[in-house]
Amino acid sequence: MAVEGTLLVIDNDRNTPAEMQRILRGPGVTVLTAQETEQGLKCLEENPVDIVIADFRMHQTDGFHLLKQIRADYPSVHRILMSGFLDQGNAMRFISSGLVTTFMAKNLEAAFLREKIGHILSVRSILQKEKLLDLISSIEGLPALPSLYRELVQSIEDGKSMEEIAEILKRDTAIAAKVLHVVNSAFFGREDISSITEAAIYLGVDVLKDIVLTAEIIGKGRWSDEQIGRLRTIFLHSFMVGRYLPFFHKLLRGKSRKGQLEGQSVAPFPSIGIVHDIGKIIILELYRERYQAIVEQQARTGNGSFYVAELALGFEQSSHAEIGAYFLDWWNLPQAMIETALFHHRADTAASEYRDLIKATYVTDTVINHIQDNLETGELDLNALSLKDLSGEELGKLGAKIARELETHNDFIETLV
Ligand SMILES: [Fe+2]
Ligand SMILES: [Fe+2]
Secondary structure, rough: OOOEEEEEEEEOOOOOHHHHHHOOOOOOOOEEEEOOHHHHHHHHHOOOOOOEEEEEOOOOHHHHHHHHHHHHHHHOOOEEEEEOOOHHHHHHHHOOOOOOOOOOOOEEEEHHHHHHHHHHHHHHHOOEEEEEEHHHHHHOOOOOOOOOHHHHHHHHHHHHHHHHHHHHHHHOHHHHHHHHHHHHHOOOOOOOOHHHHHOOOOOOHHHHHHHHHHHHHOOOOOHHHHHHHHHHHHHHHHHHHHHHHHHHHHHHHHHOOOOOOOOOOOOOOOOHHHOOOOOHHHHHHHHHHHHHHHHHHHHHHHOHHHHHHHHHHHOOOOOHHHHHHHHHHOOOOHHHHHHHHHHHOOOHOOOOHHHHHHHHHHHHHHHHHHHHOOOOHHHHHOOOOOOOOHHHHHHHHHEEEEEEOOOOOHHHHHHHO
């Protein structure tokens, strides 16, 4: 592994820690081991640890509770819950709760394990680059965690009823009002919904999650009229990316690796669209001059891409991709979100289990941006986007549909932002 870091493996099992140490240890990578939770916590106290890998089944406390404690005391440590028997649903629940950053099956093949850990360390090192940290440390008080969003996701995954979910929304009157406003907007075509429960049922949990996350992201900022205009453009783009992501994900997956990825779906991460460009919102809110400089650079070159303008200005280690990923990581949101934000403009370098999702986000982003910029779909390079199986005619039809939706979604965005 050409990466550096310190890992801590905690497992009652006599063999696992030693085995993991043998597999993962390397130049720059130290592997500490502990067989008891107390010993593990002591180890954390005494060493700067990057990743903790804890077994789910342990004597004194289960891995889940141990990781909960580690999150409270060492929030920046990457927490992997390892288990031989956890099912996919439970694993997702742990990840969405933010207590576990990554879930890992036990007894993974050595090469796969090395790749996975190496990848996590390399993401950490990107997020700890000096340029980015300098920029982040210049902010007084980091933006707060979207806590209602987290609670909502957790309740949905716990199978809570819509009445219970509505109760959570009602606790934040501004968000509750927003939900009613959105459901009664021209876009959804209802004008008669006055109960939050009814609104929640009508909108469905995925839209609800996006609304809450959007409201929490923009809720605390003080925005000028000009910024509101820009926010709307970003959110319109983000909603549309979220809306078409499953379509392109399926298309790319179906055409490239038929059958192989059966069962893998973007469904567990419905808010990917909303968060992929969250870095732009943070720049708009906290680094207004930088945002202005990027927009001016875009206008100067006539190139539509925000990211390309950032590169031209020398922000390659602190572009909206790194900034967004940094905050998603800080907020303990799922790894899939962090990595999609981080790699969506360089999908080819995303050497992770989320590569398909990231590629699909890149393709969706490119197509939506192109249409948002009023360009012809015929100008899109279908080969470069791995969409060569899509005919020009099909793409033209799709483009027209997206263009129409961009128009109608405008109303919806205006009620939200
Ligand atoms: Fe982007
Ligand atoms: Fe984007």
